[in-house]
Amino acid sequence: MAQTPTLSSESAAPPGSGAIRFNGVRVGFTRQTGQHVRALEDFSLDIPAGQFVSIVGPSGCGKSTLLKVLSGLVEAEAGTALVDGHTAQDSRERIGFMFQRDTLLPWASVEDNIRIGADLSGQAPANMQRRIAELIAFLRLTGFEKSKPHELSGGMRQRVSLGRLLAYDPDILLMDEPFGALDSQTKAAMGQELLRIWAHHRRTVIFVTHDIEEAVTLSDRVVVLSPRPGRIRLDLSIDLPRPRSAAQLRKDARYIDYIDRIWSQIETVS
């Protein structure tokens, strides 16, 4: 049987690093019409270092805004969003963002797209080349190093995006519906890929999704938001053993119960 490729452990985050604290965050936007929209109001959430948290909630409730505040792309009107006590300005290079839409450079090869992440991380060139090769093997992209994005399937493109994020090697992974556009089989496979990486690196992950099964399968914790301005409706610890397999989970009464509890909150708010 083929051996599962592994990653070198040198980049594992020091213990206790990557804790996130949202405290009383308020964000508003003024639309072109002049109308003011409040996306978040008095939002507070503590995420310990290394936790995998999914955020679910109705469209427009402020999920992407939350990630943007933490990464400094959007400014809070009030409150703070801190990483290990530091503002986004001071921790920008510790945060990696993966968007739902494909942000690969169309003219660059798989290898070069992943190299962008490594370049940003400022690694020494010798380490960088080794790291890129390792990631390509780990993400099962061997043989496609020189391929351009248009020559890849949707799932492969998302694996390249994930490779770029991991080459950057942030302490915090912010993932905004990263697998939302994929078919359910590919999505499940990508989820398993992500868990394999997470088990190895234990980075803090905030994962936004509309897929409740995906949220429960992946996460230590699922946070359900109300409609805009997003407030926490349910903060649920997912106490299921790891590693998790979809086939096992489907038969687990606790898994089914978690999904029911989340659905009941979503149904009452939408």
Ligand SMILES: Nc1ncnc2c1ncn2[C@@H]1O[C@H](COP(=O)(O)OP(=O)(O)OP(=O)(O)O)[C@@H](O)[C@H]1O
């Ligand atoms: N740059 C912006 N200018 C004006 N309004 C904005 C801007 N960004 C977000 N909003 C508004 O803020 C609210 C929250 O948006 P956000 O993108 O955070 O929602 P979301 O929960 O991620 O939704 P979805 O699930 O559809 O991605 C929405 O009403 C949206 O229209």
Ligand SMILES: [Mg+2]
């Ligand atoms: Mg969004």
